[in-house]
Amino acid sequence: MTDSHNTLTRRCNKAPLTQRLRTGFKALGIGLLLGTIPIVTTATSEEIRLPELGDSTSGVVSRQREKELGQMWLRMFRSQVKTSSDALLQQYVEKTVKGLAEYSPLEDKSIDVVVVSNETMNAFAVPGGIMGVHTGLFLFAENEDQFASVIAHELGHLSQRHYARSLEAQRNSTIPTLAGMLGALVLAATAGGEAGIAAMTATQAAALDSQLRFSRKNEQEADRVGIETLAKSGRNPDAAGEMFEQMLKATRYYRRPPEFLLTHPVTEKRIADAKLRSQRMEDVPPSDSRDYHLMRARIRLAGEPTPQQAVKRFNAELNGINDNEDAARYGLALAQIAAGKPDMALDTLQPLLDKEPSKAAFVLARADIDLVRENYSSATRRLQHALDRNPGDHALTMGLANAHFKASNYLAAERLLAKYSRIRKKDPSVWYLLAETHGLAGDIVGVHEARAEYYILNGIFDKALQHLRHGIRMTKNEYQTNAILEQRLKDVIKMQEKAREL
Template sequence: MFSYRFLGLLVLVSMLLAAPLRAANAMLLLRDVEIETTLRDLADPIFRAAGLDPSSITIYIVNDNSLNAFVAGGQNLFLNSGLLIRTETPDQLAGIIAHETGHIAGGHLSRARIAMENAGSQALLGALLGAAAAVAGAPQLGIAALAGGLTVAQGGFLKFSRTQEQAADQAATRFLGEVGQSPVGLLQFFEILESDDLRLSRQADPWLQTHPLTRSRIEFLENQVQKSRFAKVRMSGGALERHERMRAKLDAFLSQPSDALERWKDDRSVPGRYAMAIALYRLPKLNEALKEIRALVSDYPDDPYFHELEGQMLYENGRTFDAIEPYRQALALLPGSALLKLGLAKAMIDTYDPAQLKEARQQLVDATVAEPENAEAFRLLATTEGKLGNEGAATIAMAEFSLVIGRFDDARRYAIRASQLVQPGDPQFFKLQDLQAAIEALPPDARNPRPRRSLG
């Protein structure tokens, strides 16, 4: 759901990650149901081939134009938008994911933990992972800013040794083989990086700073491609189109809309038409954008993401009633999506129509079940319950919101207030008990974080 106005891609968090003696850079973590699904389709088979449970690995999309991917804080995979756009094929992206999976499966992160602590970066990494929940799509909270000692890429505290890099390469080729793919994509990506490294020696891509590239690694992959029984296998069909759509969508949402319009105006492929619709919507030329997206909806009525984009265009231009039906269509085609439920609920709430509130409430309840760390869903649920006159349920939702964003003192206060409003026999009573148990399980010294300077 691209919902951060013109920038798009539901913004989870912006953090100040400052390298020593350098200006701080804003870092945005992004969300979009279509792109997340595309990444999961590629990554989950690789995770399983590595003996990992896909549901235990979180994939984050970083709004950064540089080529970078890294793993951090356990089973967390970060992929830069610039890398996603730059990959020419899904095979290249799968190779990158397989390599990073090699670091996770090889236990390289736990070995790096001491180095991270020595670098004073553990707290910063915790903020990176925790603040995502803290602002989960809630622009009224402002943009969280943290003064950090080292950036993830520039500080190098996640830099792996040559031995670990070679082990991750070997693991990647094995994982790719087990899912019937060639390591040629990873080789091609390394060749792209090698070219960039020679051309931009002082400003090499961050991936090169944290994953030192050597000629021996390229030679190893060349040898593995020759030996692979899948050497000539390339992804095609749906995988290729999903990858192209992801690239087009990111480009159209994250670049200047006039530039995107110029790039895509003569491309009448599905990804090209998709990018055109987004670029027109961002200019903003709503009527032209709606014409483009509705043509795609007409041609592909079973595609949930085209319906979703139409709903977003209407919602963000104040046509909240009109936005409801496209969101409904999208959710009917992808009923398990928490982000689509959230989008539909927001449109319903913003109609200021009391008749819409009960359904909005149910959509939000379902969203919190599907994504129990989605702070925005709890915040909106509290608002909706309050408008419906359900003070006890609203207070519980605010306690859950506070718990998710790490404001533990507030969570305790809301839970105490809820215990005065919710009695045994109330439908919310068991939820309150679960909430109280979660709060009691917190460390005794868990307090609210210190106030953070807002950039918003």
């Protein structure tokens, strides 16, 4: 079930990527030429001089309009890229972003987080409170504070209103700029970074020089705010300089630098400035979050060609050199589960369970062992007990729903997800699993309603309207349900109209 909703979205977008992007931009009322501008495919260690993607809330448009733009951007982005459906990973990133946002100067601290399944090192912020993180960032950042330094930097762009300043310098260019960001980030997350930079450059060519000059000041401000945010949140501010050093090394040893560097110039002077700023902060004892390494293990497992190869890799780490022994053990257990070896997985996982029997990551892994053994009642009991102790936990909720689904307890899964969908309204994975569950529970109207919400969140309005109309036809004699679906139909039509007006 983990990647099924991404597959469904992609089935609705079978056209070539450039064609899909042009179609999407027409919905925004603009056109975009892709791949028409030559691009630089190598970088020097002195400075990578390319346009800025990190940005902020806009002062040229109203905050409400900005939110609408951001949500529309997010829907279109989701429709074109493979996003992670790993609930534990999503929860970790959301918690990290929220924790940092609380200590940032952002006025509106509510952030929508999208995790992109892509091994490139990248993170981005988009006007309207959107934060994107590539899974590759976990592989590049050696510890949680380094990871957090990148997030804090992007929050710095948002809080300092760099996007608003960009619009002031490029009057009336709101939509082309957002569309350029969409094109660049979609291509960076699918076809690769070089194509993404071509798309961005094509869109912003007219204002390229001013953006480059502006970018240096933006980066300095985002560095300052990001480092201050790190320190205020109790994290090590030295991590920012450490991360910059790793980025600079990447420009020296790789043909292409990480995606993040293509839009965030790094120089020796910038590294020195970051170190100087951090030295002025109060000393924070170095820490190395185990949770971060557990998430890295999950991502590394997903990146291995086969579960068997993952078993070999984690086994070698557990018995040799590793960043975190618990994470190596956890990764090995997950790999053994994926390889269909539940008994070996339990032997591997047991020491972790003995130390922390109630930790969500370990409980979920133990439940997965039950599921592989087809001991469904044990899995659901275990997860229900954990959820009772941690009500509202996203990963445990989705884990329990999935266990009920696999156990053919469709009514139990349906009740759980129907309630949860009212809390987590903007999560496509919740609506996707709810639609599947409704279908197997025999609630066909519920299928259409949940499918419609799923397609709305992915910016596929035609499909959403199709499902809503089916639901309306089936509920002619059910006044309340029919009225709700009729109203939702009107809402989606308005969304389409706004998309064309943007």
